[in-house]
Amino acid sequence: MMATLKKIWHWIDDRSGITEALQPLLKHPVPPDARWSYVFGSATLFCFLLQIVTGIGLALLYQPSSADAYASLNYIMHKAPLGRILRGIHYWGASGMMIMMGVHMIRVYLTAAYKFPREMQWISGVFLLVLVAAMGFTGQVLRWDDNGVWSAIVAAEQLGRFPLIGKPLAHLLMGGTTLGAKSLSRFFSYHVFLFPGFLFLFIGLHVYLVIRNGISEPPKVGRPVDPRNYRSWYKKMLREKGQPFFPFSAWRDVVFAVATITVIVVLAVYPGAPEVTRPPDPSMLHTSPRPDWYLLWVFALFALMPAQIESFAIVIVPPLVLFLLLALPFIRNRGERHPLRRPWAIAGVACVVTFVSSLLYIGSKSPWAANFEARELPPSIVASSLPEVKEGSRLFHEKACAYCHKVKGYGGDVGPDLTHVARRLDARQLRIRIINGGHKMPAYGSSLTTEELRKIVAFLKTRK
Ligand code: HEC
Missing domain, CATH: 1.10.760.10 (Cytochrome c-like domain)
Known part of the structure; x- marks a missing residue:
């Protein structure tokens, strides 16, 4: 029996070259002291795989038409066997992916791993960031409840304010001037075909570059990157001290990924994905979109901004942030990598994290939404008996x-x-x-x- 299986495997391996193809992936040498801080990139990848698997499951049950979407989601949540857990994993998996991606990005930035020769890795990572955000956004619209739909309408309105290309772009995205029946099938295509296609492409590039340029060695104070001799130094270091990725370093990735996925599955069972709220109702004027947390802070930002600068900010801020992210490795691709020698990097990360988390805190109270539960003032506050x-x-x-x-x-x-x-x-x-x-x-x-x-x-x- 074993002999037969072995024979079959040898045949498959010989004709397809699987081992040969995987060899560089598994055996590429990594710096010996690359430890736990290096697990977040692979954890993001594992979350992505989880999203693919659960996403396919959901797509089998989901109806991408505005007439049926809401009902089909309720079917998934309450009737389909394991549907609730499937959606729960997809929901919490999205959050997990955002967190892992964010931490991975912060780690790479703090240790300046984007410096020579890994500039392109950073750039492909920025594209992945945009794509993952787009996945989060389109995924919410597919929920087709009032939160998802109103968030999309608000976002589309903001997009429409972008000069020249804003209106045509919003039109292209939604298949009309506003969100309607046609938009849903478009968002569905983006979410299951277009963006995942690009994601695979850029993840492939990202991983290929990791193997081509090698994993960055943990930074050391007083050991600057010099493009003239970095590559030869790195090669020599790997020859002397490098360890094969598998199993030497891979076990940490596996342990961390298993822990991450376990947490996601536990959250998917309890508390599970939030119930879909009401179906969208275009006649509701007093709605208060509350997108999922990873987009909530953007909403909070625009809600708090004085109206006069809002249009201006929409045009300036997102392209500026994107430009800065893409330009980062070119601003300085050499020099010290250790965060202690780059105090501004630490300050920058601290600022961004504080900024986003306070916006999240404010957003969680959605100050832009009228408080329909407001109670009458107690007499003690009304300071007069007139x-x-x-x-x-x-x-x-x-x-x-x-x-x-x-x-x-x-x-x-x-x-x-x-x-x-x-x-x-x-x-x-x-x-x-x-x-x-x-x-x-x-x-x-x-x-x-x-x-x-x-x-x-x-x-x-x-x-x-
Ligand atoms: C839908 C939300 C909403 C409702 C309902 C509302 N307001 Fe306002 N109110 C605002 C906003 C927003 C502003 C700030 C407007 C601006 O700066 O242009 C404002 C401004 C004011 C101001 C000026 C405050 C200042 O410090 O400049 C007063 C006074 C006021 N509202 C009283 C009232 C009264 C009285 C009512 C009920 C009859 C009321 N508002 C109902 C949202 C509301």
Whole structure:
């Protein structure tokens, strides 16, 4: 029996050359002290493989038409055997992939592994970053619930503001000027054919380059990269101290990948993927898109930005960030690699991480969404016993002002906190603001009676 199997394997191996092809992959020598900090790239790859497998499973059950998508997702979640777990793995796998990719990128940046001769590795990595973000975004739209759809609409609107190419590009992406029935089948094609195709291509390039240029050795203070002699130095170092990737270094990748996948599967069982919310309803005006966390911070950023600079920022910031990322290895591809000799790199990473995590924190409270659960102000906060002030505070809640404005911690965050508004505005100014509204504030001129307006202003005048 064994002999027969061996024979079959020999035949396959001889005719196809599998061992020969895998040899360089498995046996390429790696620097001896490349340890645990090197596992994140391969963990990203393992997450990707997990996404492919679960993605194929989901695609078998999913209906990419706007009439059926929502129902087919509910079918996956509640009827299909193992459907809930399949979707859970795909959902948490996406998050896992984002995290691993982010950490991998930070590690590469901090240890300046992008320097000579690995510039192209970094550049292919930036393309992978963009592609993975695009996968996350299109994946959310496929959910076809109101979060996914509204996020796409908001993003499309922002894209449309890009001069010249914005509108045609949005049109191309969505198959129309706005998100509609046609858009879903397009997003489906992007998510399962187009972007994965490019992902395979760039992952192939990325891995090929790792083998061609070798894994960067851990940096050492006082050992700068000099393109004139780096390659010969690296070769000599590998000849003397290098170890074959398999099994010497590969076991760490395997252990870490297994741990990562275990965490993903556990999360897929409990708590599982979030339920799909409501089906999208184009007549809903007061919607508040809440994309998944890895895009939430972008939404938070644009929601917090003053409206005047928003259009400007959309045009400038993303291309600038992309340009800087691509230019990084050319700005300085030689010199010290150790983070201790590159304090600005540490400061930069700290800034970006703080910036993104505080935006995530803010985003998790979605200040751009009216707070429909705002409660009425308790009498202790209404600092007056005058009946018109009391009436005014009641109207403040009844007329939905509290959905958007906070008074002493009660209410929403869309508009400014009005706890001390009377210090800024007098009665006349208050009336003007309320009657005319403003950016993201409805004009109440036609929906309040003079009496109601007077009472609300009387209430606000007490907020000193
Ligand atoms: C949908 C959300 C929303 C609702 C509802 C809303 N507002 Fe506003 N409000 C805002 C926003 C946003 C601003 C800031 C507008 C700007 O700067 O252009 C604002 C500004 C104001 C200001 C000026 C504050 C300042 O410090 O300059 C006042 C006063 C005000 N609103 C009162 C009210 C009252 C009273 C009501 C209810 C009758 C109300 N708002 C309902 C969102 C809202």
